Amino acid sequence: MAACPVNALWPVVEQPTIVGTCALCEICYYQCPTIEFSRDDVELFLFRRTRRPDEPIGIVSGAYVGRASATNIQSRGQDGGVVTALLAHALDSKMIDAAVVAGRDSLWRPKPTVATNYDQLVQNAGTKYTPTPTLLGLRSAIDEFGKSRVAVVGTPCQVKAVRRIQTSPLGNLRLADAIGLTIGLFCMESYGYVDLVGNYLTSKGIDSATVTKVGIKKGSFIAWEGDKELLHVPLKEIDKFVRQSCKQCDDFTAEYADISVGAIGSPSGYSTIIARTEKGLDLVKRAEKAGYVELRELPQSEKGFQKVLNMAQMKRLRKAVQKTESA
Known part of the structure; x- marks a missing residue:
């Protein structure tokens, strides 16, 4: 998205989306990390x-x-x-x-x-x-x-x-x-924001505005408010949000x-x-x-x-x- 010379690409709901007129320059293709990546x-x-x-x-x-x-x-x-x-x-x-x-x-x-x-x-x-x-x-x-x-x-x-x-x-x-x-x-891996924060934390009764830090430790996902643990669950519980x-x-x-x-x-x-x-x-x-x-x-x-x-x-x-x- 950043490489687009005409600003036609922009993230919409966590996905790169064409929001303007594409110049057909192919620059986005040649910057993409998943396409034709030559390790050597x-x-x-x-x-x-x-x-x-x-x-x-x-x-x-x-x-x-x-x-x-x-x-x-x-x-x-x-x-x-x-x-x-x-x-x-x-x-x-x-x-x-x-x-x-x-x-x-x-x-x-x-x-x-x-x-x-x-x-x-x-x-x-x-x-x-x-x-x-x-x-x-x-x-x-x-x-x-x-x-x-x-x-x-x-x-x-x-x-x-x-x-x-x-x-x-x-x-x-x-x-x-x-x-x-x-x-x-x-x-x-990373997790979808809407799924993990917008929906999952809310379903656990957690207001994301109160969370000060999150972390993954020893197979668990943890959210804190200061020194207080708000959530401590096995990673497998949030696997569906990967x-x-x-x-x-x-x-x-x-x-x-x-x-x-x-x-x-x-x-x-x-x-x-x-x-x-x-x-x-x-x-x-x-x-x-x-x-x-x-x-x-x-x-x-x-x-x-x-x-x-x-x-x-x-x-x-x-x-x-x-x-x-x-x-």
């Missing part, structure tokens, strides 16, 4: 090599367990607030001049948000488990804020879209040239991001951090040295890293099953 081309663009057979979740330059050093980020962010802390250092060090993150309104409707300072990063910290049209935020950062070194935080499919923009022969160069950093979030497109995705760890981050493989209050590109590894190391994050290395032989590999394999198998069943 993208890896050569990012790493100057392709992955080896012993790299099942893509190229890894460094793996860590970590959290933000600042306690206000720890409490506000997801699983230790690493993403927020890394973005804060990237802004402060002038590596980027803006970050596109998932914000929300008072009813937990997600929206792409352009953060240009520390307070905005902290205000929008935390995971939203319903889809956000993130790349519209990239366009906004360029067109409305005049930014030229923009970090994009997104799910694996959104990171793929970024790489398509950067590598496609019909890529939107105006967007591509402004991408300064990508941070990918571990993602098994978006169908998620079942066609086989990327759990955002294999094409500069840095990938998620809770799997780390203790409570911490995140697993996978630095992939030279740019990503450099940011992680500089953020630790500057005191923005606390880290310890995570050897790939360690149990925590193996959990990440197992989840990635589960997602690949799910896609294979879906493909077989639909054949």
Whole structure:
């Protein structure tokens, strides 16, 4: 949608919809992360090599367990607030001049948000488990804020879209040239907003306006109001709200991001951090040295890293099953 040069595409009820006159330029086709995605081309663009057979979740330059050093980020962010802390250092060090993150309104409707300072990063910290049209935020950062070194935080499919923009022969160069950093979030699936928030939470007697944080922990979906749990249910209870497109995705760890981050493989209050590109590894190391994050290395032989590999394999198998069943 963000790449459309005539603004003919826009999200309507969580789906990209033609709302204007299409110019038949095919740019949207060539930016789509699910169409003709060439893994080798993208890896050569990012790493100057392709992955080896012993790299099942893509190229890894460094793996860590970590959290933000600042306690206000720890409490506000997801699983230790690493993403927020890394973005804060990237802004402060002038590596980027803006970050596109998932914000929300008072009813937990997600929206792409352009953060240009520390307070905005902290205000929008935390995971939203319903889809956000993130790349519209990239366009906004360029067109409305005049930014030229923009970090994009997104799910694996959104990171793929970024790489398509950067590598496609019909890529939107105006967007591509402004991408300064990508941070990918571990993602098994996302849920429809209307189904999960609009209908399900309401059926449980929960006013979404009172929810301050949501999370997925040890096979459960949890919603909080401050420190109080409003809801704690098995994930299988909300499986029916998983978006169908998620079942066609086989990327759990955002294999094409500069840095990938998620809770799997780390203790409570911490995140697993996978630095992939030279740019990503450099940011992680500089953020630790500057005191923005606390880290310890995570050897790939360690149990925590193996959990990440197992989840990635589960997602690949799910896609294979879906493909077989639909054949």
